[in-house]
Amino acid sequence: MKFTKEQIRNAMNCKTVDELLAYAKSEGVELSREQAEEYIAAITGKRKLTDDELAQVAGGIDYDRCGRFCKDNCPKEK
Numbered sequence: 001m002k003f004t005k006e007q008i009r010n011a012m013n014c015k016t017v018d019e020l021l022a023y024a025k026s027e028g029v030e031l032s033r034e035q036a037e038e039y040i041a042a043i044t045g046k047r048k049l050t051d052d053e054l055a056q057v058a059g060g061i062d063y064d065r066c067g068r069f070c071k072d073n074c075p076k077e078k
Helices: 005-012 017-026 033-043 051-057
Strands: none
Touching: 005 017, 005 033, 017 033
């Protein structure tokens, strides 16, 4: 799923896990509590972003239909 710059900006403005979960739900994005906790830790500086995460924020990465990052080929499409 590709995210718009506005969606990324809005997600990055979320201060809590619950706020991020509510925002994701309002945008029709499935996000687990564990994923939300990881993102909040990353955007609040409690964890460094990986190169892949940095590329995603920059708009250079897309996720497959199941929400996982597929660098080369989606395993679901084989």
